[in-house]
Every structure is written in structure tokens, then in C-alpha cells.
Amino acid sequence: EAGVTQFPSHSVIEKGQTVTLRCDPISGHDNLYWYRRVMGKEIKFLLHFVKESKQDESGMPNNRFLAERTGGTYSTLKVQPAELEDSGVYFCASSQVIQETQYFGPGTRLLVL
């Protein structure tokens, strides 16, 4: 069974540019989560989808971040325009039911210069 995959693995952009991160959850997992880790800090929750609906987006830092999950399969997280403080590792995770331990992807390392 394929795990959670994320693309790209790394992205280097300039301040003010736009970046779109993609997450493909494990097939059949209705729950999809985004997290972010700024270097050396905690992994922080961003938002939670159940199928295509946003269940909890309390962790989204501001309106420069837009997450979508059209069709309830893969998800994208767009940052527009990117700022220096957006640099970090963005993790995606999925689970079949919310009580289940989440399965994490390898993360996308974003560097904003």
C-alpha cells in the first residue's frame, strides 16, 4: 500500500511569489491534515479536511494560505504571496477515521528568500 506522498519535496522561491504544495493521501482515507514545522520548532496543525470539506482550519496562519481538496482525493496548499516566515517543512497526514493514528508524508521543505 502506497503511503502519503507530497510534491514537491523541496521548493525555493522568492518573497512575493506563489507556491502550491500537493498532498496525495493514502487511498480511501477521508481525513486529510496539513501541518507545518518552522525550523527547530513544534509541528503545528494547519487544517483538517473530511473528504472535500474543511472540518477545522483553526491553525491556518492568515489569508495568504489557501487549502483545497476538490473531489475529496488529493489536496493542495497554496501560499500567495509567500513571506520569509512561511519557510519551513509542510507535512500532510491522512487517516481513514479520525480516531485512527495519522499517517504522515515526508513533507515539503519550503524556503522563501
Place this chain on the structure above:
Amino acid sequence: ELKVEQNPLFLSMQEGKNYTIYCNYSTTSDRLYWYRQDPGKSLESLFVLLSNGAVKQEGRLMASLDTKARLSTLHITAAVHDLSATYFCAVDRSGGSYIPTFGRGTSLIVHP
């Protein structure tokens, strides 16, 4: 607000030695997780602890939970190089949200 503190944040140890990583959390929670991450790889779930006094063991790693003290420990026995990784403790928010709040992680290096 739920806060999770791990210590130490960095740990360098010799093969064959024992050590313990500590995880304290600030409010009542229903479950606690330990994850392992190798560089550039996914977080891998090691243990899920659900009740006071829970103890789980896998190989050279043993995790325990004291909900009254809001403390979990990850004990490493006779460390080997393959255990070098970053270990994260995470605690679910109360109220059954199943959204984990993470600690900062403990970067472990095991050297000969």
C-alpha cells in the same frame, strides 16, 4: 492552550547506553503519541498511549504514560546507531478532536 514540552531537545549518546526522553504536557488529554522521523522521511508512529500507567515496548524502546503527572517517557535501552533519528511526542487536544499537539522533538544521535 495545550503545550507539550520535550527534553532534552538534543541527545548524543554512545552505543550500549541507556537514556530517557521526557514529555510533559499542560492539560488533560485522551491520548499521547510517540513518533520517529528519519531525515527527509515521514513521521512514523511508534506508540499510542491511552491510559494512566500504560506501558508499551518495541525492541529497545519503551514508552510509558502517567496522566496524573501529565508525563510520558521514552526509554532507550542499549542504544544502537539505527536509533539515531528525531523523536516527537504529541498529545491530542481534549474533547475528542484527535488533532495532536506536538513537542519540538528530540534529535538523537547514537555514536560508537
